[in-house]
Amino acid sequence: SRALALALALVSVGALASIIALSVLYAKEKTKDLEPSPTSPAAATTTADSSFPSPSSSPGPPVPWQQYRLPDTLAPVHYAITLWPRLEPDGRGLFIFTGNSTVRFVCLKDTDLILIHSNRLNFTLLQGHEAQLMALGATAPAIKTTWLELTTDYLVVQLEGRLEAGRSYLLHTEFVGELADDLAGFYRSKYKENGVEKILATTQMQPTDARKAFPCFDEPAMKAVFDLTMIHPLETVALSNSINYDPINVTIEGRNLTMTRFHSTEMMSTYLLAFVVMRFFHNQIRIWARKQAILEGQGDYALEKTGPILSYFQNYYNQTYPLTKSDQIALPDFSAGAMENWGLITYRESALLYNPAFSSIEDKEYVATVISHELAHMWFGNLVTMRWWNDLWLNEGFATYVSYLGADSAEPTWKLNDLMVVFEIHGVMQEDDVPTSHPLSCEEGEVQKPQQIRHLFDTITYSKGAAVLRMLSDSITEEVFTQGLRTYLEEHKYNSTICTDLWKHLQVAVDEASPGLGLPTSVEDIMNRWVLQMGYPVVTVDTRTGRLSQKHFLIDPEAEMDRPSPFNYEWIVPISWMKTGVKQSPLWLTTKEATNSNMTIGGADWLLVNLRTSGFYRVNYDQENWERLLAQLDTNHQEIPEINRAQLISDAFNLARSKLVNFTLALRTTKYLVRETEYTPWLTVSNNLNYYFLMFDRSPLYGPMQAYMVKQVEPLFNHFKDITANWTKIPDKYNQVVAIQLACKNGLKACEDLTYNLFNAWMKNPSNNPISPNLRSTVYCNGLAAGGQREWDFAWSMYKNASVASEAEKLLWAMACSKQPWILTRYLEYCLDSERIRKQDASYVINSIAANVVGQPLVWDFVRANWNYLFNDYGNGSISFESLLYSVTRRFASEFEYKEVKLNNPRFPDFHQALERTRVNIKWVSSHKDQILSWFTEEAKPKPQP
Known part of the structure; x- marks a missing residue:
């Protein structure tokens, strides 16, 4: 970040009710000379002792300030x-905040060293005010020297004497920081209201950015109580985790300001701290947003559903809501979807606000599940917190799982428990079947650096974590699962835990419910297999002999494993199953293979394993049983439950990619779709065929693929055309969107005409959009793909004037659908200008353009040409570079493209995954392209009428 040429003098803080006086002296020029050197403690502060050894010159093992984990000597x-955040720039265009912090901590072991996290906070011109130490009831040792250790984000305080174990001390610091627009720590966001640009100050501390707001012991287990005071302009409101006292007016340096002081928080982690200074408005349950959004009722849906979801979780956890208030705020600039700050949940606007005139059923479902996810954290994650980030999966996986339960309680007609399978489980299985995956949990020592911590915020952590917890709940019953969960929360509230603490409580609940559960071993033993080793098994069932077997499923069976497994890639697998539509008693597969005579069948009977896809594994069968299942789909597909129809499709396609079944078997699972009208099977087909389209949309095979898909999807398109009276009445059904997406993507003329006419009708009358919110993404995309500059510039003008975030996101995505390379290149350049594309949206736009076959090579060139700028100016707060690299390389399937990635690997994070993915693609395409071309060509032919 830019260096701050600033000086700070903070007048002493009196009693809590006193007025705080702050004065700020500005240096005339910015200069990098003021940044402390990472190798020279003497340059870091005015009181530094240059004779104290610097990290670069220290011989032997790393000294404490070179290690990323805090020592076990102090506890806050x-x-x-x-x-005091400034919501206006100074003469050099800098936004700053000034502050002071006093932390009371207990010494656990005698030490002459204080390490406290600090990142991008400037102490260099404070003339001796960078740190002051006091002891309670004793004399504190003098400070020998202080410096900032940039690599590990520490303010290092070396003492003349030693702190004594058992004593309490106060460390006071005064600092200045930049209120940057990097979407991390304490940062600024901007928006326009009635054409006037406005600034707000807000926070995103997770995982390691509280240290950018104030010096702190920034580890999740280092819980403390926080008393916060905010100084802010008169016309603004300040919010934080707890209720505020009545604000008072103060005058500082001749400026009339407001001082808002907040009640003490509960014991909590630094990453959950939040504060916002803004000019927003709220409704009665404190859903905060821009004034226009609140007046338009965009917060009404969140208002309506927050109460019922909170009530559901209070009953689910058997714990009343832990706090005295709950604020939820929609921010114009926010890097994540939402953040579970205790008592002050922050959201992207599209994750909290809903307007039925603009927002689709998908938007509504997203708002409900995100609210449910964040409210779930108020207990699981906030009241009880993981000790260290290696168990992040337990926080996020659990919240993801129960978010569907909470949202389902508020919207029971949506079948959200089934949607979880296609939204979370199918997707993450395709992330976890490669040798570059990772276990859900690891040793604490494997996760030290902030970058390593940030890497854990991925699909494995959220979606696989949810899947294995859902599997456990299903295996021991939801009643037993919730009983164990309740005692776990009661025992550990306001403290930190590791995942084995939960297993112990669940085991007690299981033991009390026994012998009816019939677990083959302990809960911990079962879950260790799923948590401590990466990947998952494929269970093979031979219905001729009743033999079951398991092995580690890899999409490339010849791939070499980099990481050894503590359990030799063997799982304890819950087997739920049915025989010809009749549910059977569940069983467990505890070894590599076993035999169960009940699973032998003959005649027209068929066997189906993994009911409701409750287990996190794939299933393969002998060829005879596959044929019987395909015959059942062809004759009466509804005899197989909807979610299991989707499972059969997903398993078949991925087993084929792994060479465990013939790829024609996978493709045959799509033939029955001419009679399918439900959402989850169609979405699963779309997702799995997407790999085929990615591999072949630049080859001659693309035409026959499109012709076959038009043949399959046309009945679904006509079905929705009929039930909607030629699209004039739009039901709230997901599958009509899939019907139009697939029909238009594959060139169905009726679909192209529909979308073209709707888009042009809107262009003729921009103030009266005739397109249903449910269909807008698809119609916008196809209208822009068929058009040129006129259509694109119209969409851009609509985007710039959009007052509803979900509508703006639809337009952002649709503008990436253009087939004009120069338009897409211009759009990419807009991503480098935060005045045109918000930093929070840059990654979304770039990835959307990369999904376009025309745009993908443009993005590849753009990313390489602008990598340094993107990395340095946008950083981890704005762009997920792992996601960016995945999007831009996922089509790569040639030796030339493999060499291109390899050539650029020093610049890219996680390039090994891109190389491995490209290598697998090359092998698959070369092995299958001729046969796939033959199959699609034959199946696309019109069949003779009987």
């Missing part, structure tokens, strides 16, 4: 923090 108890 309480912070008193005062912050």
